[in-house]
Amino acid sequence: MEKIESPLELEKLRKSIQSKKKKEKTFISICAGTGCRASGSESVINAFKEEIKFLGLQNKVGVKVTGCHGFCEKGPIIVIHPKEIFYHNVEKEDVMEIVSETIIGGKIIDRLLYVDPTTGKKITKESDVPFYNKQKRIILGNNGKIDPTDIEDYIALGGYSALSKVLFKIKPEQIIEEVKKSGLRGRGGGGFPTGRKWESCRNAKGKLKYVICNADEGDPGAYMDRSLLEGNPHSVLEGMIIGAYAIGSKNGYVYVRNEYPLAVKHLEIAVNQAEEYGFLGKNILGSGFNFSILISRGGGAFVCGESTALMASLEGKPGEPRAKYVHTVEKGLWNKPTTLNNVETWANIPIIIHKGASWYSKIGTEKSKGTKIFSLVGKINNTGLVETPMGMKLREIIYDIGGGIPNKKKFKAVQTGGPSGGCIPEELIDLPIDFEKLTEAGSMMGSGGMIVMDEETCMVDVAKYFLKFLMEESCGKCVPCREGILQMGEILENITKGNGQPGDIELLEEISTVIKDTSLCALGGTAPNPVLSTIRYFRNEYDSHIKDKKCPAGVCQALIQYSIIPKKCIGCGACLKQCPQNAITGEKKQPHIINPEKCIKCGACYDVCKFDAIKRV
């Protein structure tokens, strides 16, 4: 491939790719994102390739291995284009049938179709599935149409046209103005206006400036950035090149965690291809602008997602944050002006340039513009990645898109913003999700994690879990974060063990205030959020742990008792066999009894009983 040296050549290339793709009318898009891979999409891909080769259909039917489509619950997912037929939970045994029936015969296989649980209707088209049609997928949407290892797929869909527009038609200052007008705010957690960040960096003194993509996503249960890098790496690169041009930078870094091997691999391929085609390197598209990107792999410390810790790590130092009294846009990486943005933020840039700031700013709420990707996990029917306009109500995300709570359990709360976010209770389910509203509710947007919890979740236990995570992931540099979180964790541990004291809640609040006030970085500054928000909304649960020594949700082992309801027990003996401690005794067909002294509260009897005869108090 020869380097593209002008916008005209790029358009020529795009036309030739598009006409080449037109010939290949039918193609099967198979999700090979992390979720689908885990449920076996690789064997499905191989089966399709073999079957198509066996039938000699290589020239007529294409197999496209794509990144994450989002509906991970139903993986492996395939979509047959151009009719957009959506099959889910596909196994390699289904492949022969799909090829002969649907692709050759044009018939739909009923059993692989998605059934709408509310109406019971079968749905054929991907875009009609409620999980997808309630979303606004301006960033994730292309994931299903692109083979991330092939730059031509991205170019065919209009990729790098924003870059060529910027390099030849727009001045750097105008780009910044456009980004400012769009209202885009950082998607990594803080929500700082991106345009303003760029402007300060452009105006900062110094010739050498850096651009960094923060791909150190570490929240438990979150994989938005991972899926973007795995599924559509060029959109991130294009955003970075545009940003670098606007700021006046020649060097960029992507800091990606090494635990994301597929993201690293696809990113490496993307960078090499972009260099080969002339989108990266010297004299990009013949404009005279030079920019190169290096990939740096992180060791997996959560704190390295904090901008200054990330920069320290990039410099080869321990990943510890430093005070940001002098901003990183003035003194960042190696004390040079640096612009750091999150993966999703960068992926927004080409869209803003392409469609215009006024189009973009129409999406979302007054102060939060555009869309946001959330990873919807936990006790929810449709686990997956969802992209919604800012300001969508929590209820719509959980019930309409997420399909509600499994096993007819009651919804209790949702943890947004990762470990340093907060819990939002059921009474706030109609809260429109944007930066301000979440902060008001005592949580935060964070990078977009959403962990849904049902009535069987103990909120004290949840707070303890997140504090434990932060205790291990704090860098350990400053006292409030290292020592404060440790002591808070110990207080919570005592509460869940039944050793809570009156005044513990007040002490937790006192420590929280000081940690928030005095911590060095945002990790410490937000670490008490899970505790504060659960105290705010579920104080009665804390009280019953401390005063009554009871865990209302039945989670904290030290505070629960198992017993058998004699009226319900038919004496089947299932629990007796299951009990590892031989704590259950009883004659056949007679009600059994649990010996509380022997019982270790493992809950095995509770799970195995079919007659609801085991009581957990």
Add this chain to the structure above:
Amino acid sequence: MEITLNGIKVQVEDDWTLLDAAKFYGVKIPTLCYHEGLSPYGACRLCIVEIGEGDKSKLVTSCLYPVQDGIKVRTHSQRVVKARKLLVELLIARCPTSKVLQDLASALGIEKIRFKARYNDCILCGLCVRMCEEQMDAKAIGFVSRGVKKRITTPFDIKSEKCRTCGACIYICPACLLRCQGPEPPSVLCSGCLNFSPPCVDQYKDVMCYLDPCVACLKDKGENMKKGGKK
């Protein structure tokens, strides 16, 4: 440049930090991980001061914060003193045997440690690491691990070839030299030299004077004790 330090307008040099300014004008701010001969680190957070006013006020570490024209600084506001007390309480729970910490606790008027003591020998202030690197040019020790597992050691926990056993790390350590003989279980807090807490913090938003010790405070305390009121 001019800043307002505890309500008094003072002239400062451009390249000073807030701590430099406070020191120059004789306002005593407690520090632990700060040392004149070493680069500031900002880990102990004891040197926090409150800047700004009203809802927008915030706590910043004075050892790192550069002076800005017109900035309003309060070194002993209620918020600051409360935070400092809890920080020292947390530190003593980690390492009750340090005399430096016990003295700080006395000066701040801490009367009780509400946390379980763990008798760790190191408070991770990082003075020794910076001393070794910046003054001794050896870089023989450093931090390993993170979070609660963080500690200071030589590379791979073996004797370092770079170490000249100069002892500078021990000299500067606030925890291992100057062991306090005071605390005896069950009391973590050495009350041997407990003196006073500034009573004006309970009544006013800020400490009213910066004498150490403050004569009025001592007098006030004495009168209170005579009345049988609180110390």
